[in-house]
Amino acid sequence: MERTQAQALAVTAQRARLLALDMVHTAASGHIGGSLSVMDLLTTLYFHQMRIDPKAPGAPGRDRLVLSKGHCTPALYAVLALRGYFPIADCRLFRSIQGHYSGHPDMNHVPGVDMSTGSLGQGISAAVGMALAGRLDGADYRVYAVLGDGEVEEGQVWEAAMAAAKYHLDNLCAIVDVNGLQIDGPTADVMPSEPLDAKFAAFGWNVLKVDGHDYAAIAAALELAGKTKGAPTVILARTVKGKGVSFMENDPGWHGKAPNDEQYNQARAELLAGMDALAGPDGLAAAERDTAAYLGKKEGN
Numbered sequence: 001m002e003r004t005q006a007q008a009l010a011v012t013a014q015r016a017r018l019l020a021l022d023m024v025h026t027a028a029s030g031h032i033g034g035s036l037s038v039m040d041l042l043t044t045l046y047f048h049q050m051r052i053d054p055k056a057p058g059a060p061g062r063d064r065l066v067l068s069k070g071h072c073t074p075a076l077y078a079v080l081a082l083r084g085y086f087p088i089a090d091c092r093l094f095r096s097i098q099g100h101y102s103g104h105p106d107m108n109h110v111p112g113v114d115m116s117t118g119s120l121g122q123g124i125s126a127a128v129g130m131a132l133a134g135r136l137d138g139a140d141y142r143v144y145a146v147l148g149d150g151e152v153e154e155g156q157v158w159e160a161a162m163a164a165a166k167y168h169l170d171n172l173c174a175i176v177d178v179n180g181l182q183i184d185g186p187t188a189d190v191m192p193s194e195p196l197d198a199k200f201a202a203f204g205w206n207v208l209k210v211d212g213h214d215y216a217a218i219a220a221a222l223e224l225a226g227k228t229k230g231a232p233t234v235i236l237a238r239t240v241k242g243k244g245v246s247f248m249e250n251d252p253g254w255h256g257k258a259p260n261d262e263q264y265n266q267a268r269a270e271l272l273a274g275m276d277a278l279a280g281p282d283g284l285a286a287a288e289r290d291t292a293a294y295l296g297k298k299e300g301n
Helices: 003-027 032-049 073-083 088-093 122-137 155-166 196-202 215-227 261-294
Strands: 064-067 143-148 172-178 206-211 233-238
Touching: 003 032, 003 073, 003 088, 003 215, 003 261, 032 073, 032 143, 032 172, 032 215, 064 122, 073 088, 088 261, 122 143, 122 155, 122 172, 172 215, 196 206, 196 233, 206 215, 215 233
Parallel strands: 064 143, 143 172, 172 233, 206 233
Antiparallel strands: none
């Protein structure tokens, strides 16, 4: 991946982080920590890797993505909005009874959502079914499933892993957001799941490990996954929960908590400073336009 491509993805991810922060603050609820950690992965998938068309979100030949860690819709909605699936202004309906942008993805009402998820462990099972259906239909689409490392404590995840290996689903790529934290604390303390690489390998998967905030590394791993034949691939992406906001990073308390006004202002200032470092005034202007659209304001008001 060229440096300019990586920079463009970084700017997009930063804009998405700002939108996610705004959504959670406005709704006074939502899962911000894991949304910030997974943002670079989703941005690379939707803006670099996946074969998709926002104008035809239900196209039969499209690649599919299942957000198995379904509570992190602030990340998914922000990326889908920036990708053009629906107006950015719709993000202000997050968790509102006035819209359908609920705390977990809804495939029946939100364009670009390929599977409704919520109960942890079920998303990867649905992704296995999608991949198997594609194999039986002779279709060439790929299926991506994004899980949390706390989620893999669910037994259903490993049942799905066995099925994917049994049917040699090389059109399936699981990505685990390994941020090391879950709602009750470090995963190593709550229910140790490491070594994830050895476990997935023992279940018959091709295993890749990357820095989940390195766009070139993510893209390279996704390319390798696409070339792997005869087995599903899992990408273990090491990330930082709360990425980009100093007081949220590596703090399990921000798993599912909304910032108050003071915390929101500080977090927004830090993310905007990051945007300035990445893209300068043009990036900041783009971020402000996104916010204006989110708030339903006309540009220039």
